[in-house]
Amino acid sequence: MTPTQDKVTYGRLIGASLGPGDPGLITRRAWEALHSGARWIYPVKKAEERSYALDIVCRAGLELPADIEPLVFPMTRDATILAKAWARAAARTLELLAEGRDLVFLVEGDASTFATFSHLARAVREITPEVEVETIAGVSSFSAAAACVGKALAEEDETIAVIPAAYGISVIDHLLDEFDTLILMKVKPLVDEIIELLEQRDLLATSCFIERVGAPDQRVVTDLASLKGQCVNYLSLMLVQNPKRARGELRRGCRKRKEAVA
Known part of the structure; x- marks a missing residue:
C-alpha cells in the first residue's frame, strides 16, 4: 500500500438466521440486526426469483430497505457454473462491505445448518481475511x-x-x-x-x-x-x-x- 492509499475499513458480514418460516421464531438478536441500519442481502436461485428468506421478514411486517439486494446461487451440480456464481457473489459482497457498512445476509432456518451463508462467509474471507463475520444462531x-x-x-x-x-x-x-x-x-x-x-x-x-x-x-x-x-x-x-x-x-x-x- 502506497502512502497515498487509504486502508479499506470493511463492514461486518452478518448471517441473520430467521427460522424456517414462522416470523415469530426470529430471535431477538436477529431482529436487532435487521433493525441496525445494516444493508440487507438475500439468496435466490435465479435472477428475479422470489426469496423464501425475504418472505419471512415480509410476514414479520418489516419494511424492505430501498437498497436491499439479491445474490444469485444457482441450483446446479455443474462445478464450473457454481464456481463462477460463488466468485461473483463473494466479489459483490466484498464491494458492499468495502463501503464500511455492515451487511446482513438473510438466512432461512439456522445459518450454521445446511445454509448458503457459511459458504459465502468462507469465500469472502478467503479473499479478504480481515472481514469480520458474525453468525446469529436460529431455529432449524x-x-x-x-x-x-x-x-x-x-x-x-x-x-x-x-x-x-x-x-x-x-x-x-x-x-x-x-x-x-x-x-x-x-x-x-x-x-x-x-x-x-x-x-x-x-x-x-x-x-x-x-x-x-x-x-x-x-x-x-x-x-x-x-x-x-x-x-x-x-x-x-x-x-x-x-x-x-x-x-x-x-x-x-x-x-x-x-x-x-x-
Whole structure:
C-alpha cells in the first residue's frame, strides 16, 4: 500500500438466521440486526426469483430497505457454473462491505445448518481475511418440525442423525439401525423410495413428513403412503423414529465399557 492509499475499513458480514418460516421464531438478536441500519442481502436461485428468506421478514411486517439486494446461487451440480456464481457473489459482497457498512445476509432456518451463508462467509474471507463475520444462531427446520408435530427428537440416552436424503436409500437403511431418530432433509427427489423403505421396515406409523414448516402453506402428513407419486416442495423433510431399536444402546454400551475399564 502506497502512502497515498487509504486502508479499506470493511463492514461486518452478518448471517441473520430467521427460522424456517414462522416470523415469530426470529430471535431477538436477529431482529436487532435487521433493525441496525445494516444493508440487507438475500439468496435466490435465479435472477428475479422470489426469496423464501425475504418472505419471512415480509410476514414479520418489516419494511424492505430501498437498497436491499439479491445474490444469485444457482441450483446446479455443474462445478464450473457454481464456481463462477460463488466468485461473483463473494466479489459483490466484498464491494458492499468495502463501503464500511455492515451487511446482513438473510438466512432461512439456522445459518450454521445446511445454509448458503457459511459458504459465502468462507469465500469472502478467503479473499479478504480481515472481514469480520458474525453468525446469529436460529431455529432449524427440523427442530421446528418436531415441535410442530409434538415429537421429541431425543430423550435421555437416545441418538439422532441429520442427513440429506440424497445420500441414498442404502445409507438411510443402514442409519435406521444406528440411530433412534433419523431426520431426512431435502427429501423431494426420493420420496417414493423412502416411503417404500419405511414400509419394508414397518416404520410408517412412527414417521411423518413436514413441508415448509411455519409458513402459511405448511403441510404435515402422517399417512406417508398417501404421498406416493406426489411432487413435494424442496423445503420438506421427514422425521423417522425406530422404536424397534434398543433405545440409547450406544450410550449404554459406552458406559459399560467405561465401567469395565475402571
